[in-house]
Structures are given as C-alpha cells and as structure tokens.
Amino acid sequence: MGADFYAPAFRWRSGAFRRSVAGSLNESHRVDSFNRTMSKADLGGKVVVVTGASSGLGRAAAVELGRQGATVVLAARRAEALEETAVLCRAAGGQAIVQVTDVTDPAQVQRLADAALAPTGSIDVWVNNAGVTLFGSLEEAPLEEHRRVLDTNLFGAWHGVRAVMPVFRRQGHGTLINVGSVLSEVGQPFTPSYSISKFALRGLTEVLRVEVSDNENIHVCALLPYVFDSQHFESGANRFGRRARALQPAQSTEKVARALVALARRPRRQLHVPRYVALGLALHRLMPRLTEHLLLDVLRRWHFDSARQIETQGDLYTPPAHPARVRGARPPQIGRVRFSLWTLRRLFLILRGAA
Secondary structure, eight states: OOGGGTHHHHHHTHHHHHHHHHHHHHHHHHHHHHHHHOOGGGTTTOEEEEESTTSHHHHHHHHHHHHTTOEEEEEESOHHHHHHHHHHHHHHTOEEEEEEOOTTOHHHHHHHHHHHHTTTSOOOEEEEOOOOOEESOTTTSOHHHHHHHHIIIIIHHHHHHHHHHHHHHHHTOEEEEEEOOGGGTSOOSSSHHHHHHHHHHHHHHHHHHHHTTTOTTEEEEEEEEOOBOSTHHHHSEESSSEEEOOOSSOBOHHHHHHHHHHHHHSOOSEEEESTTHHHHHHHHHHOHHHHHHHHHHHHHHHSEEEEEOOOBOTTSSSOOSSOOOSSOSOOOSSOHHHHHHHHHHHHHHHHHTOO
C-alpha cells in the first residue's frame, strides 16, 4: 500500500494534529520557563515524600528537591542506598528523612506517612515513583511475575494514596504526583505488565481527580516521561534471555527530575517529558495501526542487544545487588541521528507495504 493512501487522511486531519501537538508543546514550554524563574522559597521547608528514592529518578528528584530547600522523606527497600541519597540531599541544601519501605505492603506505607508527619504535622507533596518491570512476553512470562509488577507499580501507588489522601483532606491542601509514562497512553510489547500498570495508574489518577474536585487546593498530577537513562534496564526481571537497552531518543534522568520538581512547585493535571512526545502521541491517535507497526519494528530491532542474559526475577521481589546510581549502564545501541534515519526508512517501507 503506497504512501499516497495515507496522505489525504493526514491532510484532512492535520489541523487537529497541529492543535493537539501545539497544546502539549506550549504547556511544556511554560513549564521550562516557570522552572527557570521560580525561587527556592517555593519548596523551602515543605515536606515531600518520594518513593523509589534509592536510585534513578527517585534519587535525582530527591536531590533536586533538596536543592530547593525541602524536607525530603526518602522511601525504598534499600537502607544503605537511601542513606546515600540522604547525604546527597543534605549536601544540596535540604533536609532528609530515611524510611525503609516496601510499597507493596500497606502497613509499611502507612508507617512512611507517619514518619513524614513527624517533623511538622503535615505533608505537602507525595510522589508515587516506586516501580519495577518485567521484560517478557504477555503469554509466556510467569503470571505471578506480571502480577508482582502490578503489585508494585499500581497497588504500591494505591497504598500511597490511601495513606496520604486523608492527610491532604484533613489539612485542606496537598499535591500528589503519580509517575506514569508515555506507556500510560500507548501500549508496548516486551514489557506488557509495565505498560498495563501505567495505564491503570493513569486510571487511578483520573478517579482521584474527580474525588477531590471540590477542593481546589488538593492537586492530583501525572508525570508522563519518555525513556530516560536509569538502571531500569539492568535491574528489571528478564525472561527474554537478552539484555534490554534504553531506546532513542533517551533523555537524562536529571531532566525528568527537574520536570517533576516543576510539577511539585506548580501543580497541573499532567506533564509530558520531553515536549516532542506530543508528536508521537498525536500521530498515534491519527494513524494507530501505522504507528503501532513502526513501534513494534523499533522495539524488535533496538530494545535488546545480542548479548545473552541469564533469565532472572531482577528486583521484583528483592532489591538489586548492584550499587545504586542515578544513571544506568545500558545506553541506546545507536545514536540519535542514525536512529532517526533508520526509523524514517522503516516508516517508508511500511507505507510502501514492503515491510
């Protein structure tokens, strides 16, 4: 099927495409401008809870919050890694409280909320960031491992909601940030339970917004990043037997962390990171079958390298043994320019029906 088959439909809907993209890009531009001009006092002395704070985005966000003068309550399963994050937060100018927490246990999450209340009697921001993944097929990977992903990514956030929302209601204000993903809006094979959990987290976020819609001082926000460079690809469970790698165009973990802090300072419904994610999402709405075919081809070619990996449960049930870092050691296999050229060529072949 030739490219001319799609052209009339694309031209017919191009106005809607431009409006959809422009809205998302303008919102992200306002975030960037706002982040540059706001003062440290906005979060100074505020109590902010961050789950999954031992490494990756959680650690980077905690340090950035410390730089803003916040009191950051750090939660994760690894005590030593949390202490490392606490040292970084204090060095950046903030205060830090460590609370070892497995978010799959509601009792531990409630103890986290109690620890966060201890300094001032209030909680200003709660970030549901803890997450795990499983690289494997929907049909063949163990079902109990898929369930464990949902236990952490969805029910872990749900436990956080049940612990903090009564506090927000009682004090009359508060900001909840659920860290979702672009995969909250577009499905992805090879990590099916992760994508399903992020879709469900988006549903939880939407329900909460309605529940608190009568209080304009309680905010429920979704952070929706594209791929960023973290240890996610090393520590995840793997049932493919090949090493997972970050995909282009990967962004730095610190960039996503700054966006999260911008959301804490000026809450809004959702924020995509980076801005150009809006292009892909708008294209998917316009031409779902085409973009899904292209996504599948990209993932098959670039998400896993040729190196063998022993099948493992990763960090699903126990914390990873490797040292905690903000960035990972599995960068993309190909540079941005080459990846863009490969993707355009693949898109052309799909349109021509040669793929």
